Amino acid sequence: MSEPLLQIERLTLALPEGADRRYAVEDVSYSLAAGEVLCVVGESGSGKSMTANAVMGLLPPGLRVTQGRALFDGADLLAMDEPTHRALRGRRIGMVFQEPMTALNPLMRVGDQIAEVFEAHGLLTARERREKALALLEEVRLPDPPSALRAYPFELSGGQRQRVMIAMALALEPQLLVADEPTTALDVTTQAQILHLIRDLQKRRGMAVMFITHDFGVVAEIADRVCVMCEGRIVEMGDAREVLASPRHAYTRTLIAAIPGGVAAPARDGADPAPLLTVEGLNKVYRSRGGWWQPRREVVALDEVGFTLGRGETLGIVGESGSGKSTLGRCIVGLETPDSGGIRLAGTDLRTLTGQALREQRRHIQMVFQDPYASLNPRIRVGMAIAQGPIANGVPRARALERARQLLTTVGLDAAAADRFPHEFSGGQRQRIGIARALALDPELIVADEAVSALDVSIQAQVLELLERLKTELSLSLLFITHDLRVAAQICDRLIVMQKGCIVEQGSAERIFQAPSHPYTRELLAAIPGRHDDATAAAAPAAAPRMP
Amino acid sequence: MSFFRRFVQNRGALVGLVILALVVLLALLAPLLYPESPWRMVQRPFLAPGELPGFPLGTDTMGRDVAAELAHGAWVSLLVGFVSTLVALAIGVPLGALAGYFGGRTDDVLMRITEFFQTIPNFALAIVLVAIMEPSIGSIVLAIAVVSWPPVARLVRGEFLSLKHREYVEAARLVGQGHRDLILKQILPNTLSPVIVLASLMVATAILLESSLSFLGLGDPDTMSWGYMIGAARTVMRQAWWLSVIPGVAILLTVLALNLVGEGLDDALNPQLARQR
Numbered sequence: 001m002s003e004p005l006l007q008i009e010r011l012t013l014a015l016p017e018g019a020d021r022r023y024a025v026e027d028v029s030y031s032l033a034a035g036e037v038l039c040v041v042g043e044s045g046s047g048k049s050m051t052a053n054a055v056m057g058l059l060p061p062g063l064r065v066t067q068g069r070a071l072f073d074g075a076d077l078l079a080m081d082e083p084t085h086r087a088l089r090g091r092r093i094g095m096v097f098q099e100p101m102t103a104l105n106p107l108m109r110v111g112d113q114i115a116e117v118f119e120a121h122g123l124l125t126a127r128e129r130r131e132k133a134l135a136l137l138e139e140v141r142l143p144d145p146p147s148a149l150r151a152y153p154f155e156l157s158g159g160q161r162q163r164v165m166i167a168m169a170l171a172l173e174p175q176l177l178v179a180d181e182p183t184t185a186l187d188v189t190t191q192a193q194i195l196h197l198i199r200d201l202q203k204r205r206g207m208a209v210m211f212i213t214h215d216f217g218v219v220a221e222i223a224d225r226v227c228v229m230c231e232g233r234i235v236e237m238g239d240a241r242e243v244l245a246s247p248r249h250a251y252t253r254t255l256i257a258a259i260p261g262g263v264a265a266p267a268r269d270g271a272d273p274a275p276l277l278t279v280e281g282l283n284k285v286y287r288s289r290g291g292w293w294q295p296r297r298e299v300v301a302l303d304e305v306g307f308t309l310g311r312g313e314t315l316g317i318v319g320e321s322g323s324g325k326s327t328l329g330r331c332i333v334g335l336e337t338p339d340s341g342g343i344r345l346a347g348t349d350l351r352t353l354t355g356q357a358l359r360e361q362r363r364h365i366q367m368v369f370q371d372p373y374a375s376l377n378p379r380i381r382v383g384m385a386i387a388q389g390p391i392a393n394g395v396p397r398a399r400a401l402e403r404a405r406q407l408l409t410t411v412g413l414d415a416a417a418a419d420r421f422p423h424e425f426s427g428g429q430r431q432r433i434g435i436a437r438a439l440a441l442d443p444e445l446i447v448a449d450e451a452v453s454a455l456d457v458s459i460q461a462q463v464l465e466l467l468e469r470l471k472t473e474l475s476l477s478l479l480f481i482t483h484d485l486r487v488a489a490q491i492c493d494r495l496i497v498m499q500k501g502c503i504v505e506q507g508s509a510e511r512i513f514q515a516p517s518h519p520y521t522r523e524l525l526a527a528i529p530g531r532h533d534d535a536t537a538a539a540a541p542a543a544a545p546r547m548p
Numbered sequence: 549m550s551f552f553r554r555f556v557q558n559r560g561a562l563v564g565l566v567i568l569a570l571v572v573l574l575a576l577l578a579p580l581l582y583p584e585s586p587w588r589m590v591q592r593p594f595l596a597p598g599e600l601p602g603f604p605l606g607t608d609t610m611g612r613d614v615a616a617e618l619a620h621g622a623w624v625s626l627l628v629g630f631v632s633t634l635v636a637l638a639i640g641v642p643l644g645a646l647a648g649y650f651g652g653r654t655d656d657v658l659m660r661i662t663e664f665f666q667t668i669p670n671f672a673l674a675i676v677l678v679a680i681m682e683p684s685i686g687s688i689v690l691a692i693a694v695v696s697w698p699p700v701a702r703l704v705r706g707e708f709l710s711l712k713h714r715e716y717v718e719a720a721r722l723v724g725q726g727h728r729d730l731i732l733k734q735i736l737p738n739t740l741s742p743v744i745v746l747a748s749l750m751v752a753t754a755i756l757l758e759s760s761l762s763f764l765g766l767g768d769p770d771t772m773s774w775g776y777m778i779g780a781a782r783t784v785m786r787q788a789w790w791l792s793v794i795p796g797v798a799i800l801l802t803v804l805a806l807n808l809v810g811e812g813l814d815d816a817l818n819p820q821l822a823r824q825r
Contacts, residue, residue: 335718359724367722375715379737387717388733389723434719441723 003393004071004207005033006176008053011068011533013050024063025232034175037202037209039223039240041216041255043456047232048212052178054078055210056095057085072176091121094169094425096162098181098289102164104153110137110164111149117171136167140197158321159190163197170201177202182210187320192527195221214456216256217529219487220244228252254458276477277309277332277365277445282341284327284501301327302338303501314471314478316492316509318485318524324501329447329481333367334358345382345445363393366438370450371519372430376422382408383418386437393441400440407436428459432466439470447479452487464491485528489513497521554816561812567805571798575626578619584614586620587767608777608791609784617772618798622824624773628689629755633747634675635693636754640700641736641743647701648708649731662698670695674757678766685768688761702812703746707739741817748810752803759799774799790819 008031027046032038042048053059055070055077070077072093077085091097092252097103105113114133118124124132129148137145140163150486153161162182169177178200183191199222202209211222219226223240236249247253301324309315319325330336332343334350334519343350350361369375376385386407387400395403405415405539422430431451439444448467452460470493471478482488488495489509496506497518505518516522556562579676581765584590589611590603590727604613604801665673674691681687711717712735720734761767762775774795781791 121599333722335722362722363724365722367719369715369719371715375719376717377720377734377738380733388720388725388729392723392729437719437723 003033003036005073006032006052006210006238007069007071008055009069009071011051011054011070012066013047013054014064014066016062020232023047023066023232025229028068028229028232028234030227030234032176032208034208035202037199037211037222037224039226040210040221041214041226042217042229043214043255044067045231045459046229047083048214048229051178052095052180052210053436056089056093056178057082063501068257077280081322087121090117092174093176093365094172096165096169096177096179096182098184104161106153108152109149109157110151110153114168114171117168121172123172133167136171139170139201140167142166142167144352152494157190158186159194162186162190162194164458166194166197166201170205173205174207176208178210178212181214182211183218184214185534188529189320189523189527191218191529192221195529197221199201208423215529216244216457217538221529228255234314244412247487257461258312269472274309274311274319275308276313276346277479278342278344279308279328279332280306280307280329280342280344281382282328282343283339284324284331284336300324300501302331302341305341305498305501305503306505307496307503309477309479311444311477312471312475313490313494314480315496316488317479317481317498318483318488318495319485319498322500323498323500325481325483326449327501328498329449329479331364331365332479333447334362359393363441364391364444366441366443366446366452368431368438368446371454372427372434373454375434376430378422378442380422382422382425382433384432385422386418386440389437389440404436404440407439410439410470411436416540423453427455430461431455431459431463435463435466435470441477445477445479447481450483451480453482453484458485467491485524495522552814555812557815558812558815561815564805564808564812567801568809571622572626574619575622578616578623582613582616582619584616586616588612593797594784596788597790597794603761605794606788606790608781608787612775614791614794617777618774618795620772621777621795622798622802624685624768624771625755625758625799628685628692628758628773629751629806631788632689632692632754632758634751635689636697636750637700637743638649639693641704643697644701644704644706645708645731645736645739648705649712649727649735651709654728654773655705658701662701665695671757671760674761675764675766678761683766683768685771687767688766689757691761692757695757696750697751700743700746700750703742704739705780707742708735711735711738741813744817745810745814748806748813750798752806752810755799755806763765 009255011028012026014458015022028051030038040048040051050059050063051165054065055072057077058208059065060426065078068078072088073311077088080088111130111133113135115126115129118129118132134149137148142148142160142163148156148160148164153164153395156164156540162540165182183194187193195218196207198211201207211218213219216351219240226238226240226243227234227237228243228249230251234246236243236252243252244256246297282302282305286299286301305324307315317325327336331338345361345364348361350358353361376382383401383404386404387397390403391397401418405418408415408417413429413432413436417425417433422433425433451467452463454465464487467478470476478491480488480492492509494507495509495512497504497512497520499520505512505516505521512521516525590613591600591607591611593607593609593611595607597604603613603615605618608614608617643658643662647655654671674695677691677694678687679795681690705747711769717730719736720730725734758767759775759778762773763779765779767773767776777795778792783790
């Protein structure tokens with residue numbers, strides 16, 4: 001291997017006093033050669049982004065470098081003064097961020113933002129900058145580059161914005177590209193395209209890429225070498241294939257095992273249960289009020305959607321953002337009103353009920369929300385948050401609070417948690433509280449809208465396990481809405497695939513994974529990162545013990 | 549970190565709190581320190597501060613003790629400031645909450661009413677209201693409350709608009725809580741911090757308004773107030789400047805203290821924002 005381009009030696013970053021640990025990263029050393037893709041993997045709080053931030057000179061205030069060097073082409077980035085560092089940034093080191101919407105200036109045309117990169121370094125004339133911007137947009141394969149040049153960021157989709165970000169990072173032909181979770185906010189198919197693009201550009205330009213991610217599927221897709229971090233330390237480093245096939249460190253093994261369900265859905269007993277929920281011909285159109293010069297805009301969120309859900313069954317609704325899957329869930333629990341169609345719970349049509357009768361029925365359908373931070377009222381104690389449902393339905397206060405304590409132990413938390421406020425809990429714990437709240441009304445059906453998407457993989461696995469256990473213990477039915485096919489494969493008996501408000505395919509999870517009939521389903525399956533990699537396939541049985 | 553410790557970290561807020569405490573103390577002790585009516589003439593007029601022992605702040609144009617006037621005036625200023633703010637909150641918070649929570653037609657109607665009050669200049673409306681009713685403490689409090697509730701309604705409405713779509717509110721709706729519970733238990737507690745900050749500043753504005761009304765001679769004729777003192781002394785500004793300056797400084801300090809406390813509350817209630825500064 002050639003001379004390393006970036007060499008990090010014994011880097012230690014100290015956190016401000018009073019933090020939960022002393023060092024953000026401790027004694028971290030790795031190197032990156034030209035033309036190589038290094039994936040830095042870890043869960044949130046592992047310090048994986050901090051090293052990259054130190055390299056870019058973007059350390060948040062309060063963090064200090066206490067030890068170590070970061071040599072870029074022989075020069076120590078950490079000892080460099082700001083002007084020298086600034087000249088390096090952008091020109092020789094490019095960076096792509098996670099959230100493409102907030103990383104772009106919303107009030108500036110895309111073309112101008114790319115041109116600004118040249119301007120900041122005082123390169124080229126205005127005309128050349130414009131031509132270069134166009135060439136870059138072509139290189140990152142945006143559809144119709146000339147019009148994209150004049151577009152504002154909000155006019156582009158998430159994937160297109162990320163392409164623009166990549167174009168900006170590549171504008172000055174850097175030797176090193178630092179990509180911090182660049183595909184996390186994107187849909188699977190878009191993620192696959194962006195990964196492909198990065199890999200492609202990296203090969204063509206011979207760049208080194210430092211790719212920070214939490215997803216071992218992405219690692220399998222793109223990495224030459226992997227560096228696994230846990231609580232600020234490197235626990236394992238090596239060739240990507242080797243690490244994936246035979247992880248040496250226990251933490252790496254748990255991370256790989258926690259990738260939900262591999263890519264093949266396990267077979268389930270196919271007994272056809274009696275239907276609990278029947279949805280027929282559901283329609284919902286979002287209309288924006290037109291102005292004087294603006295026509296009304298209509299977005300079809302649901303188009304003649306119909307399905308049944310059996311008692312004790314887990315039904316997965318899978319689709320990308322904008323497919324209408326969340327709207328469907330919200331219509332079923334009653335947070336949205338569909339334009340037409342019927343929703344029947346155990347034979348009662350919810351849409352014909354009103355007032356007290358409707359509230360009585362609604363009790364049977366509860367929801368677990370996506371964001372564990374937004375779904376709990378910061379000013380209400382956890383016990384009360386769980387008990388308020390029963391109290392609103394007439395259960396005496398003391399008994400409801402007592403039951404809340406029981407429920408907390410049911411979901412694997414301490415009963416004493418009832419007296420604390422939500423901010424004292426971690427994301428996974430909060431999601432457990434959210435589940436306890438949904439259980440408080442003894443529902444028959446739980447709608448989980450992206451309930452594990454905001455969680456780290458290992459926590460994700462625990463929460464899925466909890467849902468699975470509760471489902472059998474309490475004989476619940478589960479409607480599981482997710483964009484992540486790997487999660488769906490782990491927990492669902494049957495799947496519904498949605499695209500643009502329509503159901504394009506439904507059937508048993510096993511059948512859909514093995515023999516998808518609709519082209520869109522095939523596209524979704526093909527886009528799962530790491531699917532074609534033998535290494536992850538080998539790891540799959542460990543992750544899905546139910547598989548025969 | 550506890551609320552109080554965050555509040556105390558802001559030195560300005562602490563200074564404000566101390567000044568405010570002194571003013572409150574002065575107002576409470578006024579009947580003990582100066583048991584006689586502040587309107588009573590006790591010495592010859594135009595005594596400069598310190599000219600005669602027993603009259604540390606001198607006497608005014610009619611020979612009344614300025615120190616006694618100041619102490620009794622503090623009571624009126626604070627009373628008017630706090631009570632009118634409470635009344636304004638009592639009007640503004642429910643209106644804003646209903647408008648923001650229900651939206652649609654309710655919102656339209658309530659906001660048009662709010663705008664009706666906002667389009668009339670505050671002070672002019674207050675003068676008209678006091679002039680129509682008899683000038684008295686009650687009418688002044690009411691007039692000030694009537695002109696100062698619209699911003700509260702606007703603020704609360706805005707908070708409700710953004711909070712009512714939060715997931716925890718939707719979750720509470722799903723478990724069957726009614727509108728009353730959703731408004732009072734789920735959303736309102738989360739809107740309180742900006743409202744408290746606004747209220748502390750409103751007390752300051754109300755004190756200024758009361759002073760302005762008294763200055764124009766629209767104060768309660770039976771109670772001594774700082775605004776009346778300035779108004780009465782303005783004709784003799786050149787002979788006895790201290791007669792205007794002393795109550796003026798009292799108003800300045802009180803309003804400043806309230807603003808400092810308001811800013812401290814803002815920092816303490818929104819720790820994330822405070823840290824960014």
